[in-house]
Amino acid sequence: MASTTTTGQRLNARTMIALAPAIAKPRASGAGAGLETGIVHIGLGAFHRAHQAVYTDDCLNRSPGPWGICGVSLRSPDTRDALAPQDCLYTVAVRDASGDRLRVVGSITETLVAPEDPAAVLDRLTRPATRIVTITVTEKGYCHEPATGALNGDHPGIRHDLANPGQPQTLAGFLVEALDRRRKAGTPPFTVLSCDNLPDNGRVTAGILRQFAELRDPALGRWIADTVACPSSMVDRIVPATTDEDRETVAMALGVTDAWPVMTEPFSQWVIEDHFPAGRPAWELEGAELVSDVRPYELMKLRLLNGSHSCIAYLGYLAGHQTVSDAMADPVFAGFVRALMDDEVTPTLDVPPGADLTRYKAALLERFANPALKHRTWQIAMDGSQKLPQRLLGTIRDRLAAGQPFDRLALGVAAWMRYVGGVDEKGRPIDVRDPLADRLKTLPDAASLLGVREVFGDDLPKNPTFAAVVTEALARLKATGARDAVRSLDPNS
Template structure:
């Protein structure tokens, strides 16, 4: 890629005229937000909203991104002056917008001191996170800090050179406290139940392990607003890069492909100040829990179920799955009959339209969201996306056969062998444990017992529940015997 055809500040004027560009002077931006986990979702969601705030004239809210693992994002964006393209795609065509809200990108393992220095700047009022479920170093079944997690053990012994998001947050807060600076607000944008409360729980517990005074300071002075975030963001491919280049006229090392739909619901608790996100489409509420639960169970639960069963049936993308016989009817019945009865009422909200909109989003042929990508890190996602819903159905003494099939689909997928005997590239922090537990096991009862022994996923109650054991065991038996496509078709009426 040459300087002449690379997206950057000096080439913006060469973009195709229908490509939207930042409508503000980027040289005037201050960094008011440090974002941990500068991945594709953040760049398609929160950074886009913040770009609109900057365009409205408030230059205080530039974003410094932090990668906690890989240098890939930094290496792609810094030669582009932090600029990147968001391509919004659906069946009617594509639109392109260059985002300028990212001021810099740091790679934490290379220079943890620089990250901590950025987090302790007086101008920084918010530290936000999209580190995925596994980035919280917590036990998904209990949503409590995993005190034996290697990164947590390391960070407790090396507070000035942390590895985890939790370690960076607590050390930065300790430094701000020592320097007499007000704490920043911590804004979780990950798909966790009560994500603000979950983040507060793991942060304060980590702080307690460092010292009770620090924990008390955080508990009494730091805000942890909860959020609900929603936008489908597939992984970028080389074909996507070519489309962006051909359409905009400039090469972008890491553009973002996404859908037209975007939603952000935020609990309005920012003692140190915040951007006027409400002016650019964000919904601020006193309590985000009902919105969050709706999205986790209807969108994320359905998405994961389609990913596991669809992958096993040989489908590459979610839109492919939705076109296959039975899957559309299956997910509609699961939403209506098994998930909706577990949701609290949302006054004035059209739930039926929301569910139909979800299914239309899943069908979007222009958004090639791979089932394999959605299937990643299932051990971290399963409790909040499927298991909590099943737990509530059990309390109500109501059937949950389709949800059970989703859990069985994950179990079948996580064995690492597909329905044709081929290898599955299972990406999960517990993948090694899956292999050890299921090695040499081929029957449904053996595989089921191997997974239910993982209390960090299933907890004590579900693992020992006879109805859960029976329903998931029967679903797994059917998947092993008939395959996912047939199992889905036969489940529609039941």
């Protein structure tokens, strides 16, 4: 985490009282205010704090209940170190061209760092008061094969957790050990709610927990499959990484220092399958949509928003654009994204009832172009090997099955291939952050990259049309550069 500002006092329960009336404050906050913890969130990052924690904060402001959040980091202590001295309070800055609107969020009661004290995390997960576990660990946190959704039994963390169930390191290790302890104690299981960008994220989560449990004990696997609810959800809000400049801006507005505020956009959406045997907050009163089947919503969002975002990230980065809004200010890229959505993605969608797809796509273009959100292309480009199967390759499979062209999607895949080579168009090194980064850098061409089964599965590399179109797109990228490659797909260019 970057250094904090030097504005004087820190944000906390005492200093919050003196904040300006225009800054919204929580009605109740933290365990010190008597807020009972009923939710454990695993993956305490900026997105959760700008999204699920805000919806829950709104619920608690409306009607206090047993739904405080214990935030757990599976890796770094940075968020805990920032929030603990602040009584777990932090600022959300909603940012657009008109300026920033600030609020203090108080729904987090406690922060834990799993590598430091796994026993404390297991204790919190095992308590009867814990009725929901929410998750934002990104695609790679599931320790699965993105192309198939199956648990990766060879993952080092999974192997460790099978051998050391009382000292887990992974999401599956913590949840299965806690569920086993609850089973043995006669405590009902908690509901597990994935909030990550995975198709059928509830089904994927349920499968991973069951598969991991079966490796430990087949009876435990059956119990988890029969009793643990894993509803799916779709989440949507753009949350760039916080910068030191953001911290200074927020500190000046607050009059106190917030070590880790989160910056976000006005738009927020949460669609949740309503299956919570142990109860839940009244999220629907605060704008969440409770549905019986989330799949049409998540497919629309994954393919239109996330798929476009990944294409912008790789192509935009290669063309020298540091942020999404910078890329969208270029008519060549704006036209590419619009055509990608309209011509290649939209025909593959089963539009949810009542959804206005034209309006949704127009809103996405406006959100991408928001100059107040400095969403770095490099940030979005992280972990591409885990993201491509959900964001681009599923759409390509549908286009192939229908005998339809997919030139823009293929260029996005080719841009990822160019990016993971680790050198940009000017010969400068790229800081590639990906679980497969070391391996990907050794693969010299499209044919070898297409052989990465974890990304492309077994079917796509064997499809001659797919291989030919992606190989040609990569050759065009290398020959002309990203911007000209994008422009070449515009029929009016």
